[in-house]
Amino acid sequence: MALPSRLVYDCLVIGAGIQGSFTAYHLAKNGKRTLLLEQFPLPHSRGSSHGQTRIIRRAYEEEFYTNMMVESYQLWAELEKEAGITLYRKTGLLFFAPSDNEEYESVCKNMEHHKFPWENLTQEQLKAKYPGFVLNPGEAVCLDYDGGVLSADKALRAVQEQFQRMGGLIQDGERVKHIQPGQVVTVTTTADSYQAENIVITAGPWAQKVLSPLSLELPLRTLRINVCYWKEKIPGRSGLLQNFPTFLRVVPDGEIYGLPCREYPGLIKICYHGGNEADPDERELQTKPPQIPDVQILCDFVSKYFPGLHPKPAVMEQCMYTSTPDHNFILDYHPLHKNIVIGSGFSGHGFKLSPLVGKILSELSMGKKPSYDLTPFSIARFKKASL
Known part of the structure; x- marks a missing residue:
């Protein structure tokens, strides 16, 4: 049964692609009352997370990604165990x-x-x-x-189901119309209005359209x-x-x-x-x-x-x-609003890292020290990011 919209959530996640879904999953795992918003009826093929297959690999030029893949493999295995399904197939x-x-x-x-x-x-x-x-x-x-294939649609469905089993709520078919920052953030959609102490924006290709009204222009x-x-x-x-x-x-x-x-x-x-x-x-x-x-x-x-x-x-x-210009992710706070976290710019190689990205974004939202050095993913690296 849907929770009343007047409830103040611990966190609201905008965008139920693989990054947003894993963020909501980790928040719920930490006992946070979490709402996951999606503008299209689920499942859909309008964004970046649909399809049957994605590559998973350890082979990366950047050592920070190679290092992050250690835990990513572990978290994929953890989801497989929780959901009782196979998501990773080793092919080399x-x-x-x-x-x-x-x-x-x-x-x-x-x-x-x-x-x-x-x-x-x-x-x-x-x-x-x-x-x-x-x-x-x-x-x-x-x-x-250890390179191989991830079952993409199956993975997205599994992480959303686990999130719901932990008490999380998904509202789909609701496009965000307005975000009002504050100590409690108000998010108005095409269907309702919601309040949360923190929000995470993982809006995929629509990220800039969501961020521009918040006076933030990123080179996406x-x-x-x-x-x-x-x-x-x-x-x-x-x-x-x-x-x-x-x-x-x-x-x-x-x-x-x-x-x-x-x-x-x-x-x-x-x-x-x-x-x-x-x-x-x-x-x-x-x-x-x-x-x-x-x-x-x-x-x-x-x-x-x-x-x-x-x-x-x-x-x-x-x-x-x-x-992004350097093809590295954006995992950071909004420069003016520390209870607004941004996960964006996954540049076509983020799916394999999504369990860990979700963990990192949840840590930022909860005010915890991130598990990794986020310097490569900071907004400050873009000189042209404007407020």
């Missing part, structure tokens, strides 16, 4: 790059430093383990043995991503479908990633990490010519590295990213 992750690439060297250094299971592979070892992959001259590849870009699926030229001939790992390949203007496909049996998911700017409320509209020819980049890549696949995508869907 291949990280490709030119042999003299600095990012590649940092990934290997971080994996070695943490003593994670990994190794560099030769062309022969790659072919033996993963038929259908092509390693070109002058390239290097390492294998993160909302990007429309083409999610592409590829078909074998001769079904079963390439060997890719039988043992396809997740992978990341450094390319001149970014990264390309791939993973086994559960959405469409018989297809493989290979995407460009990045996209073209778009208004999240006009997600399906192509209002201006794309700045990044991402689909053509993918077609060229597939032709070169996966000759057993058709060089044109069989299926294309769309998703949204919210990116």
Whole structure:
């Protein structure tokens, strides 16, 4: 039964994507009376958390992410145990790059430093383990043995169910119209008005629209991503479908990633990490010519590295990213209102870290010392952030 809206909650979380849902989950776990607000009826595919699959990996260039992934794996396992379901499937992750690439060297250094299971592979070892992959001259590849796939929709549903089992309340189909800061924050939606001692804003692609009325402009870009699926030229001939790992390949203007496909049996998911700017409320509209020819980049890549696949995508869907200039998250207080916490800018790689991000955002909301150094995620790093 819904609690009366006149109740003052300990915390109200705006946005029930994976980051907001894990934030609410951790708050409820700490005994906080928590309301989770979502503008669309659940489940939906308008934001950044939908779909069947996401990559999970330890292989990161930045050591602070590599370090954070230790606890992230633990928290995913904890949720699996609580919910009695499997969310993580180990496939291994291949990280490709030119042999003299600095990012590649940092990934290997971080994996070695943490003593994670990994190794560099030769062309022969790659072919033996993963038929259908092509390693070109002058390239290097390492294998993160614990890399794999997360079941995204299943995970989102599980964490929301656990939150509700702990007494948390979800109100969906309510868009936030106004936030009135104060010792007690008042949040007015299209359906009701709520009060909370603290709020956490995890509004995904709508973050800037929620933050602007609070006199905060952050350098966030909302990007429309083409999610592409590829078909074998001769079904079963390439060997890719039988043992396809997740992978990341450094390319001149970014990264390309791939993973086994559960959405469409018989297809493989290979995407460009990045996209073209778009208004999240006009997600399906192509209002201006794309700045990044991402689909053509993918077609060229597939032709070169996966000759057993058709060089044109069989299926294309769309998703949204919210990116920061340095592609690192924003995990911080509002500069003027310390009972307003912001989690944003997950830049297309936040899903795997969401259990830990939710824990950190809950710690900020409860006034606890964060478990990690949040300097890389501070608002102060942006000179152009304006009040």
